[in-house]
Amino acid sequence: xxxxxxxxxxxxxxxxxxxxxxxxxxxxxxxxxxxxxxxxxxxxxxxxxxxxxxxxxxxxxxxxxxxxxxxxxxxxxxxxxxxxxxxxxxxxxxxxxxxxxxxxxxxxxxxxxxxxxxxxxxxxxxxxxxxxxxxxxxxx
Numbered sequence: 494x495x496x497x498x499x500x501x502x503x504x505x506x507x508x509x510x511x512x513x514x515x516x517x518x519x520x521x522x523x524x525x526x527x528x529x530x531x532x533x534x535x536x537x538x539x540x541x542x543x544x545x546x547x548x549x550x551x552x553x554x555x556x557x558x559x560x561x562x563x564x565x566x567x568x569x570x571x572x573x574x575x576x577x578x579x580x581x582x583x584x585x586x587x588x589x590x591x592x593x594x595x596x597x598x599x600x601x602x603x604x605x606x607x608x609x610x611x612x613x614x615x616x617x618x619x620x621x622x623x624x625x626x627x628x629x630x631x632x633x
Contacts, residue, residue, distance in 0.1 A: 509568055513571050517543070534583055535583045538585070542574060542582050
């Protein structure tokens, strides 16, 4: 029982990074190189949701330490997000995130494609953030 339990523990320890980082990283690179935009949306949605999950996990760490099954629940949830049979990340983005971004993020529907694009005001603010103001030197 000792060796089998050690093997299962090691397998469980490796499953997290492989499922949450390595496979999505590989799939994201494949998606960028493909001509289809559907897989790009799936993986961008995954990284958005995974980033939010990680931030919430950092904030709620003291409470989550009281839940011994948190890691297992997170692993199953991320598997649902990642696995192509479910496309959970794209589903969550379409169902919940997109509405919030449109509502609070300064995005509106693009007239030709049905996609969202930055409004003039939001785009101008973003460009002001990126470009140095007069008199400021870029520190490299």
